Amino acid sequence: MQGRTHLIGGLAVGLAMLSLDRFQVPLEKSLVCLTAASIGSLLPDIDTPESKLGHFVKPLSLALNKTFGHRGITHSPLLLVILYLLLEALVPDFHNPALFFAAGMLSHLVLDMLNHKGVPLLYPLPYKFHIASFRNGSLEEFTIRMILYGACFLLCLHHVMEKGLPYELF
Ligand SMILES: [Zn+2]
Numbered sequence: 001m002q003g004r005t006h007l008i009g010g011l012a013v014g015l016a017m018l019s020l021d022r023f024q025v026p027l028e029k030s031l032v033c034l035t036a037a038s039i040g041s042l043l044p045d046i047d048t049p050e051s052k053l054g055h056f057v058k059p060l061s062l063a064l065n066k067t068f069g070h071r072g073i074t075h076s077p078l079l080l081v082i083l084y085l086l087l088e089a090l091v092p093d094f095h096n097p098a099l100f101f102a103a104g105m106l107s108h109l110v111l112d113m114l115n116h117k118g119v120p121l122l123y124p125l126p127y128k129f130h131i132a133s134f135r136n137g138s139l140e141e142f143t144i145r146m147i148l149y150g151a152c153f154l155l156c157l158h159h160v161m162e163k164g165l166p167y168e169l170f
Contacts, residue, residue: 001111003042003052005141008148009111010041010104015155017103025096027163036097040104043083044112047074075112076123080105114144 001009014037017023018030025033045051047064054061064074073079080102087098109119115136118128134140 001108001115001141002137002145003045005145005148006041006045006108006111007038007052008145008152009107010037010039012148012151012155013037013041013103013107014100015152015159017100019155019158023096023099029096032097033100036101037104037107040101040106041108043105044071044074044108047072071112071117071119071128073120073123075109075119077106077109077121078123080109111144114140 011034014034017037018025018033023033039053042051042053046053046057046061047068047070048054049058049061049065051061054065064072068074083105084098084102087101088095091098109121112119113130114132114134116130116133118130120127121129132140134144
């Protein structure tokens, strides 16, 4: 899947979480949570130097790619859990953003499972799993991206109708 599909997927998941009563996130923290979800949604492709995130940290990206290959450890639930626990442990008062980060990363894994290359859900075991065989940049991916844009729009609309416009941000 393309970076922009992953990004809008992470935002959709983040917005959906914000709309849940379980997360009573104040407005100023909402942006931190959405940023965390966005970074989580892009992070797995850091193992590709041409990806949106890999582009900014090319030496690390090249090292990850050479060591683990594309869709290796960075696409594993194992790393997701490790990073979530690290964020919880190392960054005080970061509970919600850590959850949003993990959810964003999970959205990446789910979207990549729609492609035949699959995702190593049982890493370090070498098996990769997929649930569909949509090609990168295909009409199917475009359709999924449009649905995710629609979901983001509806979730923003829901938020504004429930809480009003976020004037305090301007
Ligand atoms: Zn990926």
